[in-house]
Amino acid sequence: MGKIIQKRVLIPKRVTEMTIKAPVIASKARPGNFVVLRLSMKGERIPLTIADADPEKGHIVIVYLIMGKTTALLDTMKEGDVILDLCGPLGRPTSIKKQGTVACVGGGTGIAALHHIAKGNFQAGNKVVSVIGARSKDLLLFKPELEKISHEVLVSTDDGSVGHKGVVTEVLEEYLDRDPDVKEVIGVGPVPMMRSVARVAQPYGIRTLVSLNSIMVDGIGMCGSCRVNVGGEIRFACVEGPEFEASQVDFDELMMRLQAFKSQEKESMELFEKKELL
Ligand SMILES: Cc1cc2nc3c(=O)[nH]c(=O)nc-3n(C[C@H](O)[C@H](O)[C@H](O)COP(=O)(O)OP(=O)(O)OC[C@H]3O[C@@H](n4cnc5c(N)ncnc54)[C@H](O)[C@@H]3O)c2cc1C
Ligand code: FES
Incomplete structure (x- = not known):
């Protein structure tokens, strides 16, 4: 409770x-x-x-x-x-150690989830560069909170209402080009964004993690609903993740599994709106 x-x-x-x-x-x-x-x-x-x-x-x-x-x-x-x-x-906590510069990349609501990870890295003595993106300025979350625990906060919006006009991974790529000391990239956000983080970071050879949002039911490794394919192996995101090495994640399979209950979710929401299901 x-x-x-x-x-x-x-x-x-x-x-x-x-x-x-x-x-x-x-x-x-x-x-x-x-x-x-x-x-x-x-x-x-x-x-x-x-x-x-x-x-x-x-x-x-x-x-x-x-x-x-x-x-x-x-x-x-x-x-x-x-x-x-x-x-x-x-879930397994993020493995945080003092290592230098860590780029924390967040999109949409993922920015709030990223906050605790960025804070942990800051407290561990790392240089934290938070790279955050949203569709527009009104939808950009947690910027003031991240400013308190980051050495730099870089922003993108799809419509250019604040920061770089474009997607967050363009800002990440530009940062990785200018700072050779980045030791780790962590991405939290929508699946297409995390897939893009994986693609952008890979050529730099930097350890890159993404936090997977697969469907979970029990959260303790018993039901199997959170299965994800990482490096060709089935992993349970609730107990073995939710963070995994980005380059190894099968994002297509993750996307497909997230759609599995669409019709039930729609029906459930319709009943809720009619106050027939609480
Ligand atoms: C480890 C983890 C951490 C998450 N953290 C956050 C967070 O901090 N903030 C946030 O807004 N969302 C977070 N999510 C996603 C959140 O769980 C879903 O948005 C929520 O379950 C939607 O439920 P619903 O009934 O409102 O919507 P529904 O209409 O039931 O579902 C909408 C969509 O949400 C996802 N979803 C539905 N049920 C589940 C479930 N049991 N487990 C996972 N995803 C589901 C699916 O993609 C689905 O299509 C997280 C997911 C995971 C796996
Ligand atoms: S949520 Fe049931 S095994 Fe992971």
């Missing part, structure tokens, strides 16, 4: 941040971990990244994009309400 301490609308009707009281999870959460939550006894379980954690206050922060029924239902909850089930921290 987790009481909602604070709810902050980041982008109206689209992205919300929640601070939740979860002392045990907060005390153990590391960058890269996620939680699986369930809102009702018959509700589905969904994974959300721990965007930040404060062990002293016993709080964790989640940031979610309203995608379908469960995130829409979560968004009806208010400060003081209690999330029925909150399981975590799950």
Whole structure:
């Protein structure tokens, strides 16, 4: 269970941040971990990244994009309400060591998920270059938060309303050209963006990780729903990931598996909108 301490609308009707009281999870959460939550006894379980954690206050922060029924239902909850089930921290934490410059690349809601990883690298003494992109200025998340824990924040927007006009990987490529000291690239965001991060970084021979958002149910390695193909092998993203070496990921298969429940998701959202399913 987790009481909602604070709810902050980041982008109206689209992205919300929640601070939740979860002392045990907060005390153990590391960058890269996620939680699986369930809102009702018959509700589905969904994974959300721990965007930040404060062990002293016993709080964790989640940031979610309203995608379908469960995130829409979560968004009806208010400060003081209690999330029925909150399981975590799950997943392997990001392996962080002091190594020099780390480029943290985030797209869309992935920027919020990237925050904890960038913070961990900053605290480890690395030079953090955050490279973030969104469709437009209004949709750009967490820039002020990243500025506090990055040595440089580079921005792109599709429409050019702020930063470079174009996609985030163009900015990454330009940075990799001018800084030969980058030791690691970490990408979090939509699948096409992570595929592009893999492609752009590969010629530089830099270790590059992406955080995969495969469908998860139990989050503890029992159900097999989070199967991903990495280097020709089946891996379970919940217990072996969610971060994997980018060049080894079969992004086509990931995309296909993410579409597997589209008709059920649509039906579930329609029933929710008619208030027939809560
Ligand atoms: C490790 C991990 C961390 C994630 N972190 C975040 C985060 O910090 N913020 C955020 O907004 N989203 C995050 N996601 C994605 C999030 O879990 C889905 O957006 C959410 O489950 C959608 O549920 P829904 O019922 O609202 O939408 P639905 O209509 O049910 O689904 C919409 C789409 O969301 C994805 N999805 C649906 N169910 C699941 C599931 N059980 N597991 C994974 N993906 C699913 C599928 O791509 C689906 O097509 C993460 C996913 C993973 C695997
Ligand atoms: S979510 Fe069930 S095995 Fe990974």
